[in-house]
Amino acid sequence: MNIGEAAKASGVSAKMIRYYEEIKLIPPSDRTASGYRSYSQSDIHRLQFVRRARDLGFQVAEISELLALWGDRSRKSSDVKKVAQKHIVDLQQRIQDMQEMADTLQTLVSCCAGDGRPECPILEGLEKSAKTTSRPAARKGAVTSIKKKR
Amino acid sequence: MNIGEAAKASGVSAKMIRYYEEIKLIPPSDRTASGYRSYSQSDIHRLQFVRRARDLGFQVAEISELLALWGDRSRKSSDVKKVAQKHIVDLQQRIQDMQEMADTLQTLVSCCAGDGRPECPILEGLEKSAKTTSRPAARKGAVTSIKKKR
DNA sequence: CTTGACCTTCCCATGATGGGAAGGTGTACT
DNA sequence: AGTACACCTTCCCATCATGGGAAGGTCAAG
Structure with a gap:
């Protein structure tokens, strides 16, 4: 999935996806041979999580904590x-x-x-x-x- | 009154007083011969007005309108x-x-x-x-x- | 005449977001 | 093949109100 499709699927704008990557809220995406970002279903899933957390007013720093907990099976x-x-x-x-x-x-x-x-x-x-x-x-x-x- | 005293008297920080002047929310202050800003009682009064409007959550653009109305005797x-x-x-x-x-x-x-x-x-x-x-x-x-x- | 507290301007950072330019890529249609 | 168009890339700029801090000038008290 290109960044545009990922944006539509997750509700996070392409601009913001790049920004979240830049500030390390999310890991760097895969890239195609020509340098296009490529997103898997699980990447989309994470973006949706972020989007929902933002909708509830969490700041990026808090979402970072939440994402860590989300991915920690022994939380x-x-x-x-x-x-x-x-x-x-x-x-x-x-x-x-x-x-x-x-x-x-x-x-x-x-x-x-x-x-x-x-x-x-x-x-x-x-x-x-x-x-x-x-x-x-x-x-x-x-x-x-x-x-x-x- | 120097900017520091004006800040204390009005509750608006010196930084913000300069900023408000820069964005033309308030008119440029008088200056002493050496370039220090100088504030009159009525300047302080205006700064207090701004400060209170900010405390009520008005944005600068709105305060600009309010200041204009404040100074308009035929409002x-x-x-x-x-x-x-x-x-x-x-x-x-x-x-x-x-x-x-x-x-x-x-x-x-x-x-x-x-x-x-x-x-x-x-x-x-x-x-x-x-x-x-x-x-x-x-x-x-x-x-x-x-x-x-x- | 020095010291310290003030003042000046200028630049940078914040947080999350969007706008837009300049240039590369991918695809669908003629 | 060529061309058009939609998409992608990075980079820079702007927002809004605020503070931090540097480099350098001014002033008053000792």
């Missing part, structure tokens, strides 16, 4: 569970941060007449201190990216 | 409200996407024994199709970034 399911739970906590933190933003903003929006006059509680809120609910509560490595179309 | 509050509401919808979409990820993952985690054995429903879920609740529901320009420490 402990507790190790997998740990990775997944950590990711859930991460997602929930990000959700909470965004929910706080949305809530604060909603409060301001609710106070705004939204008519032809210039008076605007939203701008006033941005001018002063927009701490309606809580402080931003900083985090270490918030990555928080949502996938596009694909 | 219509409805215009401000529109920008804010659009951002709320955006946040909610991102929250929903992440919530779906978390839910799917939670389902898998709940099925995983998490012990010393290799059998793992989480990996199996990644292997097959992890569509427990819904399809990813793609979006146009999902940006979804949460601030760090600052």
Whole structure:
């Protein structure tokens, strides 16, 4: 299978397949005599795994761990569970941060007449201190990216 | 006020102040004879505005709109409200996407024994199709970034 | 007049992704 | 055979907001 077919079959774009290979998330593919990448069914299978993990918001580094566990027949399911739970906590933190933003903003929006006059509680809120609910509560490595179309 | 003091006073790092100037989010600051940037109280005020808008998750392009409205004495509050509401919808979409990820993952985690054995429903879920609740529901320009420490 | 804390600009890196150029390959049709 | 076209290759660039750090200038206190 050429990279284009592999992309269609796995849902991972050709660009990304090359990128994953480059950063060593996946092993280098076989090559034809002329240098074309060639993918087996099991390569496709791995790409699908990666794709699904990305869809669940895992970062590449985490997927790397998951792939290692996936291929380790003597893994402990507790190790997998740990990775997944950590990711859930991460997602929930990000959700909470965004929910706080949305809530604060909603409060301001609710106070705004939204008519032809210039008076605007939203701008006033941005001018002063927009701490309606809580402080931003900083985090270490918030990555928080949502996938596009694909 | 030097850039360092302005940074402390506004909560925007010196690096970012220079960056915002470079991308024309804010006007070029005054300069001392020796080339140091110099900030007035009203400059600080604007930086605080930007900082708060970032804290609410607005992107630079949106903040640019908000700053323009902020400085427009004949603005219509409805215009401000529109920008804010659009951002709320955006946040909610991102929250929903992440919530779906978390839910799917939670389902898998709940099925995983998490012990010393290799059998793992989480990996199996990644292997097959992890569509427990819904399809990813793609979006146009999902940006979804949460601030760090600052 | 030195020291140390500031400032300046410039370049690089991040993470995951896409765009596109320049050039090679493979195949199907005339 | 030749030609067109779809595909492949590598390489570079851009995104977005942010930080790191180097090389060198400025300023104030001792």
